[in-house]
Amino acid sequence: MERAIRPKGKLVIQIEGVTKEYKMGDEIVKALRGVSLSIYRNEYVAIMGPSGSGKSTMMNLLGCLDTPTAGKYEFNGKNVAAMEDDELAAIRNKEIGFVFQTFNLLPRSDALANVELPLVYAGVSGEERRNRALAALESVGLGSRVHHKPNELSGGQRQRVAIARALVNNPSIILADEPTGNLDTKTSIDIMNVFEDLYNKGNTIIVVTHEEDIARHARRVVRLRDGLIESDKTISEEYLMQA
Amino acid sequence: MKEIKILFYEFNESVKIAFDQIRANKMRSILTALGVIIGILAVTLMGTAINGIDKGFDNSLSMIGYDVLYVQKWPWANVDDWWNYRNRRRIKTDYAEQLNKMIEAAPNTELITAVPQGVNIKSVKYEDNQVKGVFLLGTTDEYPIISTVDLKEGRFFSTIESRTGRPVCVIGYDIADALFPNGSAVDKVVQIGGVQCRVIGVLAKQGKFLGLFSFDSQAIIPLELLQKHFGETNNDRVVVKIKDKTRTLEAKDELTGLMRRVRGLLPDQKDDFSINEQQAFKSTLDPIKSGIALAGLFITGLSLFVGAIGIMNITFVSVKERTKEIGTRKALGARRRTILMQFLIEAVSICLVGGIVGLLLAWGMSMAIGAAASSFPVSFSFDLVIVGMAASILTGIFSGFAPAFSASKLDPVVALRYE
Numbered sequence: 001m002e003r004a005i006r007p008k009g010k011l012v013i014q015i016e017g018v019t020k021e022y023k024m025g026d027e028i029v030k031a032l033r034g035v036s037l038s039i040y041r042n043e044y045v046a047i048m049g050p051s052g053s054g055k056s057t058m059m060n061l062l063g064c065l066d067t068p069t070a071g072k073y074e075f076n077g078k079n080v081a082a083m084e085d086d087e088l089a090a091i092r093n094k095e096i097g098f099v100f101q102t103f104n105l106l107p108r109s110d111a112l113a114n115v116e117l118p119l120v121y122a123g124v125s126g127e128e129r130r131n132r133a134l135a136a137l138e139s140v141g142l143g144s145r146v147h148h149k150p151n152e153l154s155g156g157q158r159q160r161v162a163i164a165r166a167l168v169n170n171p172s173i174i175l176a177d178e179p180t181g182n183l184d185t186k187t188s189i190d191i192m193n194v195f196e197d198l199y200n201k202g203n204t205i206i207v208v209t210h211e212e213d214i215a216r217h218a219r220r221v222v223r224l225r226d227g228l229i230e231s232d233k234t235i236s237e238e239y240l241m242q243a
Numbered sequence: 244m245k246e247i248k249i250l251f252y253e254f255n256e257s258v259k260i261a262f263d264q265i266r267a268n269k270m271r272s273i274l275t276a277l278g279v280i281i282g283i284l285a286v287t288l289m290g291t292a293i294n295g296i297d298k299g300f301d302n303s304l305s306m307i308g309y310d311v312l313y314v315q316k317w318p319w320a321n322v323d324d325w326w327n328y329r330n331r332r333r334i335k336t337d338y339a340e341q342l343n344k345m346i347e348a349a350p351n352t353e354l355i356t357a358v359p360q361g362v363n364i365k366s367v368k369y370e371d372n373q374v375k376g377v378f379l380l381g382t383t384d385e386y387p388i389i390s391t392v393d394l395k396e397g398r399f400f401s402t403i404e405s406r407t408g409r410p411v412c413v414i415g416y417d418i419a420d421a422l423f424p425n426g427s428a429v430d431k432v433v434q435i436g437g438v439q440c441r442v443i444g445v446l447a448k449q450g451k452f453l454g455l456f457s458f459d460s461q462a463i464i465p466l467e468l469l470q471k472h473f474g475e476t477n478n479d480r481v482v483v484k485i486k487d488k489t490r491t492l493e494a495k496d497e498l499t500g501l502m503r504r505v506r507g508l509l510p511d512q513k514d515d516f517s518i519n520e521q522q523a524f525k526s527t528l529d530p531i532k533s534g535i536a537l538a539g540l541f542i543t544g545l546s547l548f549v550g551a552i553g554i555m556n557i558t559f560v561s562v563k564e565r566t567k568e569i570g571t572r573k574a575l576g577a578r579r580r581t582i583l584m585q586f587l588i589e590a591v592s593i594c595l596v597g598g599i600v601g602l603l604l605a606w607g608m609s610m611a612i613g614a615a616a617s618s619f620p621v622s623f624s625f626d627l628v629i630v631g632m633a634a635s636i637l638t639g640i641f642s643g644f645a646p647a648f649s650a651s652k653l654d655p656v657v658a659l660r661y662e
Contacts (some may be wrong), residue, residue, distance in 0.1 A: 065655045066654075066655075066656050086578045086579060090576065092574060094575020094576070098575065100571075104568075104571040104659075106571070108264075108267055109263075120252045120253065120256050121249070121577055121581065122249070122576065124252075125248070126252075131371075152576045169576075182485075
């Protein structure tokens with residue numbers, strides 16, 4: 001597979017010949033069958049594929065939630081494949097900002113406390129924590145709702161809180177898993193605009209999705225099928241050329 | 244340094260979450276805490292009872308006197324070879340005089356004075372009232388030196404009354420109460436074992452000794468009088484007051500030496516008398532006391548254990564319910580330790596709240612029991628609060644550990660997918 005786009009910045013993610021196998025009862029399921037992928041700083045990548053393509057597994061590996069069965073995975077030059085649980089936790093805390101389909105906010109904590117959480121785990125002191133969380137909420141347009149609890153916010157606002165939480169520790173990548181899956185079309189566009197904004201500010205964004213409309217916002221589209229990369233194209237190759 | 248800071252922030256966060264959780268699940272938390280409340284209540288009440296028994300023992304021992312030695316035929320401790328003691332010569336009350344002469348002559352003595360005590364059991368009668376089985380003590384006017392007893396009214400007998408064996412007596416509180424329910428006993432004439440004696444003093448109430456023998460039902464008459472009418476007994480003794488109760492051993496050695504001289508024993512002959520002190524009682528009683536304490540704490544501890552199982556159960560439920568939250572936290576960088584601590588603190592918090600409520604209840608109840616039945620031995624102390632709190636925290640750690648550990652081991656991928 002030829003890599004389609006020209007590297008712009010530093011190499012953040014480097015995956016080579018990664019496989020992932022699960023045991024389901026007696027059967028061994030091969031979710032990934034040898035995948036290689038490099039992602040550079042300030043890329044905006046959509047990872048696509050039908051269910052069963054290995055998309056979720058890919059996202060778990062990229063997010064350091066899981067380690068590959070075989071193959072090489074380097075994150076900012078660090079060998080993630082061989083890391084222990086707590087080392088992975090530290091990588092997730094510092095390098096990766098997660099945005100989930102179901103927002104995954106803590107229901108009894110207000111927006112500010114939710115955004116502060118990664119900083120708590122990073123050992124940032126109370127005042128700095130607060131200031132940074134406020135700034136992150138401000139940057140997603142929620143400066144006036146910092147003391148609202150998740151159930152007092154709309155779906156779009158909740159996802160903005162989650163994005164602020166993903167941003168707050170200045171991660172190397174923002175990893176969004178179906179970020180608009182639970183939102184209506186209008187709100188989805190709002191949220192994708194937030195990502196666009198973050199991308200323009202220099203962030204590296206990886207969106208895992210099965211919706212073409214969402215993938216269109218990215219600059220590069222990686223398609224998976226049956227545990228292998230089917231295609232890896234720039235957005236213009238992927239969509240504009242078709243048109 | 245950084246690690247300690249992180250730990251501190253995580254700890255704060257965990258405490259906050261724990262109380263959020265308790266507030267969010269009020270009913271469940273209250274019911275779970277109830278188990279701990281009952282457990283801590285039971286353990287603490289047992290503690291107050293043990294404390295009370297302890298105090299009762301101490302009171303009783305102090306009645307014997309901490310700074311006196313009893314020269315007697317029999318030792319107070321249990322003996323297996325009783326036949327060796329049976330044939331001992333009696334302790335004669337006039338040893339006291341000989342001992343006092345030797346004490347006076349000794350330059351660096353540990354002893355102050357020896358007081359003879361003749362012992363008998365007799366009835367005390369006044370008009371139609373009678374008290375049977377009275378512990379009758381014949382002694383000298385020096386008795387107040389070796390005794391802890393105070394007089395409620397009247398006086399003790401004088402040197403002359405003592406020497407001449409006048410028919411006077413000092414009676415215990417209970418005897419006075421039984422014979423003279425509506426008035427003073429002083430100056431009344433009672434019959435002690437058929438001998439007429441004028442009551443000159445009444446002893447202050449002392450309470451029972453180990454719940455068996457009461458000093459309140461004793462009568463004291465001059466030794467001369469006792470021996471004139473009732474003679475000597477095997478229970479006659481000499482009580483010696485010592486200078487320093489921290490040097491009991493030295494005093495005992497000295498007294499042993501003096502008694503050997505009094506008895507005229509040769510160096511190769513064994514002591515044919517016993518020198519007793521409250522310590523001997525203490526060493527017999529201590530195993531009984533700790534036996535009661537152990538059994539009591541074990542049984543009440545079981546109820547705390549049941550409470551702990553309740554906490555364990557609810558923490559497992561809590562972990563299950565919040566699997567997705569655990570996944571989220573892990574995704575955001577929570578380490579195993581963080582999750583473990585979070586759930587441990589949650590369990591400990593419930594236990595601690597339960598423990599505080601339990602302690603308050605126990606305090607209230609021991610107050611109530613103390614007010615309602617003053618003779619019942621309960622005693623609430625600050626130590627109990629410490630023990631109670633420590634027990635609650637340990638219960639929390641014990642019951643929270645297994646669920647918290649299982650939470651900390653959750654695979655973030657699995658946890659995030661959990662619905």
